[in-house]
Amino acid sequence: MRPRRSPGSGPPPEPPPLLAGSDRRAVLAALRERLGGLKGTALAPDRLRVLRLGLPAVDRTLPWGGLPRGCLHEVVATGEALADGAATGFCAALLGRLSRDGPVLWIVPRDDLFARGLVELGLPPSRLLVVRARRRVEGLWAFEEALRAPAALAAALAEIDGGASLIQTRRLQLAAEGSGAIGLLLRRDGGNAPPSAAVTRWRVGVAPSRGGNGDRRDEGPGAPRWRVELARCRGKGAVGAWTVEWRGGDWRQVEEDAPTRRGAGVEAGAVGVAAEPGDRPPRPARAGGRRR
Amino acid sequence: MLSAWLPNLATDRLARRAPEVGADDRPLVTFRADHGTLRLVAVDPAAARLGLAPGMTLADARALAPGLAAEEADPAAEARLLDRLAARCRRYTPWTAPDVSHPAFPGGGIWLDVTGCAHLFGGEAALRRDLLARLASLGFAARAGVADTPGAAWAAARVAASEDDGIIPPGGAVAALAPLPVACLRLSASALATLARLGLRRVGDLYPLPRAALTARLGGEVCRRLDQALGRGEREPISPRLPEARYRAWLALPEPVAEAGVLHALARRLLDRLCSQLEAAGVGARRLWLDLHRADGSTGRAVAGTGRPTHAPDRLHRLLADRLAEVDPGQGIELMVLEAAVVEPLDPVQAALKRIADDAGEAADLVALIDRLNGRLGGEAVRRLYRRASHLPERSQGRRAAAAGAPPPPKADAPPPCQGWGDGPVRPLRLLARPEPIEATAPVPDEPPVLFRWRGRVVRVARASGPERVAPEWWRETPGADLDAVTRDYYGVEDADGRRFWLFREGLYDRGGGAPRWYLHGLFA
Numbered sequence: 001m002r003p004r005r006s007p008g009s010g011p012p013p014e015p016p017p018l019l020a021g022s023d024r025r026a027v028l029a030a031l032r033e034r035l036g037g038l039k040g041t042a043l044a045p046d047r048l049r050v051l052r053l054g055l056p057a058v059d060r061t062l063p064w065g066g067l068p069r070g071c072l073h074e075v076v077a078t079g080e081a082l083a084d085g086a087a088t089g090f091c092a093a094l095l096g097r098l099s100r101d102g103p104v105l106w107i108v109p110r111d112d113l114f115a116r117g118l119v120e121l122g123l124p125p126s127r128l129l130v131v132r133a134r135r136r137v138e139g140l141w142a143f144e145e146a147l148r149a150p151a152a153l154a155a156a157l158a159e160i161d162g163g164a165s166l167i168q169t170r171r172l173q174l175a176a177e178g179s180g181a182i183g184l185l186l187r188r189d190g191g192n193a194p195p196s197a198a199v200t201r202w203r204v205g206v207a208p209s210r211g212g213n214g215d216r217r218d219e220g221p222g223a224p225r226w227r228v229e230l231a232r233c234r235g236k237g238a239v240g241a242w243t244v245e246w247r248g249g250d251w252r253q254v255e256e257d258a259p260t261r262r263g264a265g266v267e268a269g270a271v272g273v274a275a276e277p278g279d280r281p282p283r284p285a286r287a288g289g290r291r292r
Numbered sequence: 293m294l295s296a297w298l299p300n301l302a303t304d305r306l307a308r309r310a311p312e313v314g315a316d317d318r319p320l321v322t323f324r325a326d327h328g329t330l331r332l333v334a335v336d337p338a339a340a341r342l343g344l345a346p347g348m349t350l351a352d353a354r355a356l357a358p359g360l361a362a363e364e365a366d367p368a369a370e371a372r373l374l375d376r377l378a379a380r381c382r383r384y385t386p387w388t389a390p391d392v393s394h395p396a397f398p399g400g401g402i403w404l405d406v407t408g409c410a411h412l413f414g415g416e417a418a419l420r421r422d423l424l425a426r427l428a429s430l431g432f433a434a435r436a437g438v439a440d441t442p443g444a445a446w447a448a449a450r451v452a453a454s455e456d457d458g459i460i461p462p463g464g465a466v467a468a469l470a471p472l473p474v475a476c477l478r479l480s481a482s483a484l485a486t487l488a489r490l491g492l493r494r495v496g497d498l499y500p501l502p503r504a505a506l507t508a509r510l511g512g513e514v515c516r517r518l519d520q521a522l523g524r525g526e527r528e529p530i531s532p533r534l535p536e537a538r539y540r541a542w543l544a545l546p547e548p549v550a551e552a553g554v555l556h557a558l559a560r561r562l563l564d565r566l567c568s569q570l571e572a573a574g575v576g577a578r579r580l581w582l583d584l585h586r587a588d589g590s591t592g593r594a595v596a597g598t599g600r601p602t603h604a605p606d607r608l609h610r611l612l613a614d615r616l617a618e619v620d621p622g623q624g625i626e627l628m629v630l631e632a633a634v635v636e637p638l639d640p641v642q643a644a645l646k647r648i649a650d651d652a653g654e655a656a657d658l659v660a661l662i663d664r665l666n667g668r669l670g671g672e673a674v675r676r677l678y679r680r681a682s683h684l685p686e687r688s689q690g691r692r693a694a695a696a697g698a699p700p701p702p703k704a705d706a707p708p709p710c711q712g713w714g715d716g717p718v719r720p721l722r723l724l725a726r727p728e729p730i731e732a733t734a735p736v737p738d739e740p741p742v743l744f745r746w747r748g749r750v751v752r753v754a755r756a757s758g759p760e761r762v763a764p765e766w767w768r769e770t771p772g773a774d775l776d777a778v779t780r781d782y783y784g785v786e787d788a789d790g791r792r793f794w795l796f797r798e799g800l801y802d803r804g805g806g807a808p809r810w811y812l813h814g815l816f817a
Contacts, residue, residue, distance in 0.1 A: 079791075084791065085721050085722060085792065086790070088721055088722065088815075089816075090817075092721060111691065111725065112723055114689065114723040114814060115679070115689045116689070116719035117720050117721035117814075126676070129694050130677065130691070131669065131673055131674050132673055133669060138668070138669055145661065146665075149657055149660070152657035152658040153658070206789050206790035209786060209790060209792075220755060220756065220758075221784055222755070246817065
């Protein structure tokens with residue numbers, strides 16, 4: 001049973017007596033924390049419960065050591081709306097980790113989730129509730145209701161096609177603070193994101209997978225890889241970009257391979273045709289490359 | 293005691309439903325399957341005049357009456373109809389019950405105990421006339437008999453000489469029943485056959501016979517029924533159908549009210565009263581109706597439903613408040629009536645220990661959330677995914693309404709929750725509801741596509757896997773010309789940027805039947 005937390009709850013701490021010298025720093029820190037608690041905008045790092053993502057580099061970058069609970073987080077899918085499964089996969093993997101703590105809710109505008117795919121990303125369908133909200137207004141309402149439900153859900157994910165305005169995200173953040181659930185707002189329109197009250201904003205895009213040796217076309221797609229970027233983080237302003245691969249039921253960070261290490265002749269957009277080598281016209285040799 | 297007899301209940305029910313069937317003297321019968329043949333169960337008067345009788349085969353009946361209308365007998369529907377009619381007869385007396393039909397007199401019957409009620413309607417004869425008139429207006433041919441014992445009333449209803457002669461004066465059962473045939477005593481067929489063989493045709497023939505001899509020859513049934521009819525010995529036990537309890541609270545306002553805040557507060561007050569009624573009865577409400585009667589005579593209704601029965605006022609108030617906001621008060625509301633339309637028994641939950649209360653509280657919160665979402669977004673907005681036994685991807689999962697109960701939190705040594713979903717080839721994260729056609733270029737016959745065009749964009753394939761063959765389910769009855777009938781070869785492809793798609797080719801190159809077509813079915817993570 002998770003205790004319900006919200007910054008600023010409980011009686012305000014006793015104001016410390018005003019001292020000079022080295023105690024001033026302590027006094028200022030205490031005052032800052034108290035002010036942040038009252039305003040509700042700054043989140044004291046030691047007061048929140050976090051979800052450890054399991055990616056050490058990302059966890060280090062986040063000022064709380066993980067994803068803070070009781071907050072709204074925004075995930076923006078870079079790239080085209082429907083052709084991009086990376087952001088969906090990232091969110092599904094996050095929900096999979098969160099589903100260990102309780103049921104999770106997914107609000108979709110279209111009924112197109114496939115359970116076998118969710119299972120591969122670690123999200124068991126038995127702990128997932130799917131809500132179909134045809135209109136944007138209904139989706140936002142359902143998201144707010146889900147976040148407001150006290151201690152019923154571990155997390156809620158909403159796919160809102162047009163994103164949410166500042167006022168709407170502020171309401172969602174307040175609802176999440178009240179209940180302690182994590183709210184994930186998935187926007188698939190990419191582009192410029194309006195200002196929002198979400199605590200963190202992520203941008204997730206596709207990344208080419210690697211598997212085996214070389215990049216021949218008759219080799220299957222490897223383990224999914226996503227380009228995860230922390231675009232905005234309230235408070236400390238930390239940012240970062242990583243490439244994350246999902247393999248074997250868990251994710252890990254991988255290093256992005258330098259382009260020159262790839263087989264020559266394969267540039268973005270070109271494809272190796274499986275034809276007899278003798279039929280192809282000879283290619284000009286590239287720097288550091290070898291003929292295929 | 294009043295016994296009403298509806299001899300043509302089955303056919304009258306069908307005639308009421310479809311007036312053109314029973315009109316202009318077209319014979320109407322019901323039948324049922326009996327050991328391989330179809331036999332008649334009930335015939336209406338027009339069919340009886342043509343010589344049809346129950347027990348005849350349907351083929352013979354059609355030979356006798358070519359224009360016959362025949363429907364399958366539905367005893368359950370007839371029983372329900374009889375229940376409803378018995379409930380309607382509650383306007384005469386609170387004690388009504390449907391009657392079991394006797395094979396000698398098919399149709400249905402209703403018992404009414406009119407002791408002490410008859411004077412309210414102007415006497416027994418007036419009551420009987422009123423009842424018959426009402427049943428006739430509903431479309432049922434009926435006969436009724438009044439007597440001081442159920443058996444005598446039953447006999448009077450079935451074999452009374454004419455329509456007017458149905459009332460047996462108190463104490464006159466012996467004299468009134470004497471000329472009637474023994475079949476009116478509700479005896480079994482074997483007893484009736486034996487009595488016929490013995491030459492005992494009228495009830496009056498049984499009076500002088502010694503009871504011991506009757507019992508020895510025919511069993512105790514004859515004497516029992518005779519005693520019941522004549523009022524000797526014990527009374528016959530017949531249980532009335534008690535009316536279902538209605539849970540209702542209403543409030544009449546001294547002047548019309550149109551403000552939303554006041555209406556919400558009044559609704560909350562009504563809800564508290566209704567919930568105390570429900571709690572006292574040990575039931576929970578599944579559906580609530582709040583009828584708002586406006587000053588101009590119209591009515592608006594707000595309906596709220598829950599997944600599980602409950603009598604907690606807070607939960608119901610939140611559900612009802614949303615629906616109440618949608619009803620237009622108009623000129624003002626004068627009368628508010630709150631009724632629990634659907635109730636179910638509710639087990640009381642003990643909330644003593646804190647730990648148990650917390651777990652129950654969590655589950656209750658989830659149930660409350662599901663109810664709220666379902667209330668606004670539609671009856672089955674919140675769903676769970678479950679596995680179905682099919683290897684076709686679009687049939688391999690189903691969605692059903694989220695059961696109100698949340699699954700228990702996983703225990704430490706429980707098997708992993710994803711187990712059972714099948715290890716197998718990799719499946720996409722999103723499956724399009726309808727596969728979208730694409731134009732693909734692929735080396736024949738089995739190679740993955742080289743590039744394809746989807747929604748106007750050209751995608752060049754960098755990596756591909758497959759084919760995975762999914763054959764149609766030949767055991768399904770209607771292969772037809774739809775997508776299921778053709779073999780599919782699935783390929784998972786990835787372009788140079790890392791986008792992954794799930795394509796399939798419908799049809800094979802080396803078989804006949806047109807060129808194969810390519811579709812995009814899903815997107816990987």
